[in-house]
Amino acid sequence: MLQPPKLQIGDKAVILSPAGKIDGELVNKAADLLRGWGIRVEISENALCETGRFSGFVEQRLSDLQSAMDDPDVKLIFCSRGGYGTVHLLGKLDFTSIKQNPKWVIGYSDITVLHAALQSNGIMSIHGPMAKHFAEEGAADISVRFTKAIVAGEPIIYEIPVTSHAYLNRKGKALGKLFGGNLSVFCGILGTKFAKIPRRGVLFIEDIGEDPYKIDRYINQLKLAGVFDRISGLIVGQFSDYTEDNNMYSALYESIAQTVSEYDFPVCFDFPVGHVKHNFPLVMGKTARLAVKENQIIFKQF
Numbered sequence: 001m002l003q004p005p006k007l008q009i010g011d012k013a014v015i016l017s018p019a020g021k022i023d024g025e026l027v028n029k030a031a032d033l034l035r036g037w038g039i040r041v042e043i044s045e046n047a048l049c050e051t052g053r054f055s056g057f058v059e060q061r062l063s064d065l066q067s068a069m070d071d072p073d074v075k076l077i078f079c080s081r082g083g084y085g086t087v088h089l090l091g092k093l094d095f096t097s098i099k100q101n102p103k104w105v106i107g108y109s110d111i112t113v114l115h116a117a118l119q120s121n122g123i124m125s126i127h128g129p130m131a132k133h134f135a136e137e138g139a140a141d142i143s144v145r146f147t148k149a150i151v152a153g154e155p156i157i158y159e160i161p162v163t164s165h166a167y168l169n170r171k172g173k174a175l176g177k178l179f180g181g182n183l184s185v186f187c188g189i190l191g192t193k194f195a196k197i198p199r200r201g202v203l204f205i206e207d208i209g210e211d212p213y214k215i216d217r218y219i220n221q222l223k224l225a226g227v228f229d230r231i232s233g234l235i236v237g238q239f240s241d242y243t244e245d246n247n248m249y250s251a252l253y254e255s256i257a258q259t260v261s262e263y264d265f266p267v268c269f270d271f272p273v274g275h276v277k278h279n280f281p282l283v284m285g286k287t288a289r290l291a292v293k294e295n296q297i298i299f300k301q302f
Contacts, residue, residue: 002122004102004103007076011076012075013041014043014064014074015047015079017081018061018085018114019061019079019083019110020083020085022047022081026080029135030130030131030135044068045064053084058089076103077105081131090189102123102124107126107128108127108279113185117194119284124283125283125284127273127281127284128143129279129281141277147281156299158280162294163269163270169297171294174231174233174288176198176233177202177287179198180203180235183205184210184214184218187218190225197231202288205235208239212242212251216259237272239252268292
C-alpha cells in the first residue's frame with residue numbers, strides 16, 4: 001500500500017464535494033482552519049454547486065475530483081461532506097496519476113466508497129471528519145487535532161476506556177489492514193471490484209439513521225458474503241440517530257454481537273468513529289493493531 005507523504009508548510013490542499021451539496025460558510029470556515037495548519041487551500045470550481053441533493057452534475061463533481069487527483073502539486077484532498085453521490089464517480093475515475101503521486105484524501109460517510117476505491121488501487125487514505133465538523137468544532141477539537149497529527153506523519157495511538165456495551169466486547173488482539181467505513185455505503189459496493197476484502201484485515205463499521213432491521217440485514221450480508229471468514233478483528237463504531245425496534249429479537253448492538261458470535265476474532269463496541277463529535281480519524285489500508293482488553297481498547301497505526 002502507498003502511504004501519501006506527510007504535509008509540509010506551504011503544501012497545496014483542495015476542498016471539493018464529490019457527493020452532496022453543502023453550505024458555503026461551512027466550507028470557508030474549514031478552509032480557514034486548514035490554512036491555520038500552514039498549507040495553501042483552494043476550493044474547487046464546483047464544490048459549492050447545487051443540483052438537487054448533489055453538489056453539481058456528475059461531470060462537475062468528477063472533474064473536480066479527477067483534477068485534484070491528477071495535479072502533482074495537490075498534497076491533500078479534503079472532501080467537504082458525504083450525503084450521497086460518490087458512487088456515480090467510481091467507474092469513471094482514473095487512478096493512474098494519484099498512484100504516481102499519492103496524496104491524502106480525507107472524508108467519511110458516503111466517502112467510504114472513495115476510500116474503498118483508493119484501497120483497491122493500493123493507496124492509503126483517511127477516514128475522518130469533514131467541513132461541518134471542522135467549522136463547528138474548531139482547531140482545538142480532539143478529532144481535528146488527531147487528523148492534523150496524521151497528515152503531519154505522526155503515528156496513531158488511541159487508548160479508549162470501555163463503555164456500557166463492554167459486556168459485548170470479545171477480548172483479544174488483531175493485526176491487519178484496516179478497511180470498512182459506513183456500513184450501508186460499504187455494503188452498497190460489496191461484490192464490486194472496489195470492495196476488496198484484505199486477508200486477515202481489521203474491519204470497522206459505523207452508520208447513521210438506519211433502522212435496526214436494516215443494520216441486521218447489512219451485517220448478515222457481510223456474513224453471507226464471507227467477510228467475517230476473512231477478518232482478524234471487528235471494530236463497531238457509533239450507530240447514531242436511530243430508534244430501537246422492540247419487534248426485533250434484541251437491541252441493535254446485541255444483534256451485531258449475536259451475528260458474529262460463532263467467530264473467534266476480537267470485537268469491540270462503541271469505538272469513537274462515526275457521525276458523532278468524537279470521530280477519530282483512521283488510516284484506511286494501513287496495518288492496524290487492535291487490542292480489546294477488560295477495561296480498555298487500544299488501537300495503533302504506525
